[in-house]
Amino acid sequence: MVHYSISSTELDNFPGSGLNTLMSKKHREIVQKQFTKTAEAFTEFAVRDTPEVLKEKVDFAKPQSADVALDIACGPGAFALAIAANVHASWGVDLTEEMLRRARGLQAERQxxxxxxxxGEAEQLPFRDGSIDLVSCQCSFHHLPKPALVLAEMVRVAKPEGRMLIIDPLAPESDAKFELYNRIEVLRDPSHALTVRLTEFLxxxxxxxxxxxxxxxxxxxRSFNNWMLRAGHARGTKRYLExxxxxxxxxxxxxxxxxxxLQGDDIQIVHNEGMFLLTRRALMA
Ligand SMILES: C[S@@+](CC[C@H](N)C(=O)[O-])C[C@H]1O[C@@H](n2cnc3c(N)ncnc32)[C@H](O)[C@@H]1O
Structure with a gap:
């Protein structure tokens, strides 16, 4: 029996009083369908981040031992579990129950x-105003049709001196490349909303x-084959070929x-990833 030492003082509406929703029903269903289907690949055989990359991301966030951290759209909990050793408490929130089940499984396995x-939804987080020291969202912003709304939610739940961390791929600045880049992403994963450019993030x-x-x-x-596998498309399937x-x-x-x-029967591809550690703008006296 594992005895957890996390308390629920930061949580609002807990235990689950139903999912609040600011998402369209259609997009919510697409996300849940996609990530229920791919939860195993995500957790077990097509994992994206090596332990070294995860450590780099955790170090980038400069976690403090007294911090309460919250990772939104946490998937199977890779980041939330990696940062847990460096903070007081580490929360993960996600829309897809199957992802959460995997996250809890890994948590129990690693004690x-x-x-x-x-x-919960990133658009309406089940956490109290000003309750979190470090609110992160890694590799999920491109799944959110209303990214500005989610950023506002991250700011809402962060303490006044809290930090927000966003890690996400950046789309090409050129219009032609931007369009084809996002077309390939949506073809691979219908829950992909839009990868934005660095200029749009700023x-x-x-x-x-x-x-x-x-x-x-x-x-x-990244390996193209592995990237496709993580989205549920083995070599030779219709989506893979397209x-x-x-x-x-x-x-x-x-x-x-x-x-x-091109590399043998695979293709090496690159995601240009932006990592941003943010804080509320200090107001001039
Ligand atoms: C590409 S996975 C990334 C998971 C994790 N952040 C990682 O890097 O491994 C995207 C995750 O976002 C979740 N998600 C998508 N839209 C969401 C939303 N509006 N609110 C909460 N979770 C969402 C999905 O359920 C899925 O687990």
């Missing part, structure tokens, strides 16, 4: 006592009244901004 996972931060404490741009190399055709067609001139390179 991590100061983490907790709850169901505009969103400005409008949300947050300043950047730290930022870093990383080139994350996405592969577009990706191969983009090689000459890097038309979609994935920097693709």
């Amino acid at each position: 991590i006592l100061n983490a907790g996972f709850v169901r 505009r969103m931060f400005d409008e949300a009244g947050v300043d950047i404490l730290r930022q870093s741009l990383r080139r994350r190399q 996405a592969r055709k577009l990706m191969e067609g983009s090689v000459a001139g890097d038309k979609a901004g994935f920097s693709p390179q």
